[in-house]
Amino acid sequence: MHIVIIGNGIAGVTAARHLRKQSQHEITMISGESEFHYSRPALMYSYMGHMRSEDLKPYEDWFWEKNRINLKRAWVETIRFNEKQLVFADGSTMNYDKLVLAVGSTTSYYDWPGQDLDGVHGMVTLQDIEAMERHSEERLKRAVIVGGGLIGIEMAECFHTRQIPVSFLVREESYWNRVLPPDESTMVTKHIQRKHGIDLRLETELSEIWGDGDGKVKMAVAKGGEKFPCEFVGISAGVKPNIEWLSFSELELGRGIKVNDHLETNLKDVYAIGDCAELIEPQPGRRPIEAIWYTGRMMGETVAYNILGKPTPYRPGIFFNSAKFFDLEYQVYGSTPNELPENQSWFYWQHPTEDKAIRLYWSKASKAVLGFHLMGIRYRHEVCEAWIANETNINEVVEHLGLANFDPEFYEEHEEAIVSAFNAQEGTSIKLKSKRGLSGVQRFLKKLTSKSTARV
Ligand SMILES: Cc1cc2nc3c(=O)[nH]c(=O)nc-3n(C[C@H](O)[C@H](O)[C@H](O)COP(=O)(O)OP(=O)(O)OC[C@H]3O[C@@H](n4cnc5c(N)ncnc54)[C@H](O)[C@@H]3O)c2cc1C
Numbered sequence: 001m002h003i004v005i006i007g008n009g010i011a012g013v014t015a016a017r018h019l020r021k022q023s024q025h026e027i028t029m030i031s032g033e034s035e036f037h038y039s040r041p042a043l044m045y046s047y048m049g050h051m052r053s054e055d056l057k058p059y060e061d062w063f064w065e066k067n068r069i070n071l072k073r074a075w076v077e078t079i080r081f082n083e084k085q086l087v088f089a090d091g092s093t094m095n096y097d098k099l100v101l102a103v104g105s106t107t108s109y110y111d112w113p114g115q116d117l118d119g120v121h122g123m124v125t126l127q128d129i130e131a132m133e134r135h136s137e138e139r140l141k142r143a144v145i146v147g148g149g150l151i152g153i154e155m156a157e158c159f160h161t162r163q164i165p166v167s168f169l170v171r172e173e174s175y176w177n178r179v180l181p182p183d184e185s186t187m188v189t190k191h192i193q194r195k196h197g198i199d200l201r202l203e204t205e206l207s208e209i210w211g212d213g214d215g216k217v218k219m220a221v222a223k224g225g226e227k228f229p230c231e232f233v234g235i236s237a238g239v240k241p242n243i244e245w246l247s248f249s250e251l252e253l254g255r256g257i258k259v260n261d262h263l264e265t266n267l268k269d270v271y272a273i274g275d276c277a278e279l280i281e282p283q284p285g286r287r288p289i290e291a292i293w294y295t296g297r298m299m300g301e302t303v304a305y306n307i308l309g310k311p312t313p314y315r316p317g318i319f320f321n322s323a324k325f326f327d328l329e330y331q332v333y334g335s336t337p338n339e340l341p342e343n344q345s346w347f348y349w350q351h352p353t354e355d356k357a358i359r360l361y362w363s364k365a366s367k368a369v370l371g372f373h374l375m376g377i378r379y380r381h382e383v384c385e386a387w388i389a390n391e392t393n394i395n396e397v398v399e400h401l402g403l404a405n406f407d408p409e410f411y412e413e414h415e416e417a418i419v420s421a422f423n424a425q426e427g428t429s430i431k432l433k434s435k436r437g438l439s440g441v442q443r444f445l446k447k448l449t450s451k452s453t454a455r456v
Pocket residue numbers: 006007008009010011012030031032033034040041042043044074075076077102103104105123124125151154242245273274275276290291292293294296321322323
């Protein structure tokens with residue numbers, strides 16, 4: 001059997017590794033972007049000079065041959081699903097028995113006049129980073145970044161580290177407030193503006209980009225007419241599943257490639273995983289498309305079982321994510337909406353002077369904890385996950401909050417202050433029983449019987 005995987009990102013690579021671990025089938029992994037798998041979230045560190053580009057590769061180059069995973073660097077132009085055949089950009093073909101589509105995301109553009117000029121790029125691919133590098137070395141005096149969110153802020157940090165001034169145009173009235181609750185959004189907004197001196201322009205939308213007559217970027221113009229002279233426009237107004245090239249096929253598409261619980265598409269022997277996959281029936285509390293690293297990895301493992309005839313539903317468990325806004329760390333576990341749902345309560349604590357905050361969510365009816373939203377404070381994944389999975393009472397969580405603390409040992413602990421603020425809000429008289437420390441965590445976790453942390 002020949003199993004072909006299009007895409008060598010985290011989803012494709014994980015599928016290939018697990019297929020090889022469990023079978024002797026022929027495996028081919030194809031990518032137009034790069035010969036070898038690299039860590040996409042680490043792209044910014046190569047631009048900033050924290051890592052060399054070869055350090056982005058988690059596996060040595062010999063790994064693939066040793067594990068008999070054929071690599072092919074090429075763009076697939078079309079797929080003849082009826083004939084189980086791929087057609088490459090150079091006209092050559094390849095046949096498959098089983099096909100995994102792990103084709104990732106692309107930058108969303110919104111038909112702005114001038115978006116094809118030299119100097120307009122997203123920050124998703126190696127080629128994007130190379131373009132940022134080239135422009136930075138050539139003539140870049142000022143960059144404009146369009147669209148907030150996690151990629152935009154990474155782009156801003158990239159240019160900032162090279163002392164290239166940035167104007168950051170964000171449509172919303174507060175940074176990433178579609179996702180962050182209001183206090184946290186305000187904290188990030190101030191962090192970007194005051195602490196890092198970025199020219200953040202809220203409620204400002206790109207209208208068009210002007211060229212210099214030579215095909216190069218000269219100016220970004222906002223709706224309302226304000227002009228931003230610049231030589232580079234970074235686009236970070238979201239990513240979307242990379243499916244346009246598949247749109248004239250029999251494959252069922254929505255916003256992404258539609259898949260069932262077993263990551264099967266509507267076509268026999270064709271699967272989709274990672275950023276490009278859209279679950280027809282996502283698990284409760286999860287979204288149909290989740291363009292994040294660890295879900296790609298989990299789908300990669302799950303699809304391997306399904307291809308090899310061991311039916312395994314995709315069960316991502318409890319949501320988590322983490323990122324950084326410059327040096328402000330952000331973590332979420334469970335369900336952490338930006339607005340309070342009617343049937344839930346929340347508690348928010350913010351440090352009086354530093355950029356640190358924690359928000360807890362729980363069910364009004366059962367008092368079970370539902371989510372943790374953390375800024376500038378790190379909490380342990382396994383503890384938060386176990387509390388949520390076990391529907392632990394919010395008062396018990398608060399009582400043992402120190403167990404979750406995962407900050408380095410020399411960092412100040414804030415749980416005493418958090419507990420007394422919680423008592424003030426809720427009229428309780430909880431005393432903090434557990435402090436930071438691994439031995440306590442291990443004892444505590446042993447006691448909890450995990451009900452719903454089902455993992456692949
Ligand atoms: C700058 C940046 C920072 C990020 N940071 C984080 C983070 O901190 N945490 C987190 O959870 N997530 C982060 N993400 C998201 C995360 O990187 C993605 O969710 C993940 O990489 C998606 O993996 P994937 O395997 O689905 O697809 P991708 O990694 O996008 O891989 C898709 C592959 O498909 C190939 N391909 C596509 N079409 C074709 C074709 N027609 N022919 C041949 N090959 C093709 C491409 O060459 C590519 O190799 C970040 C993303 C970016 C861009």
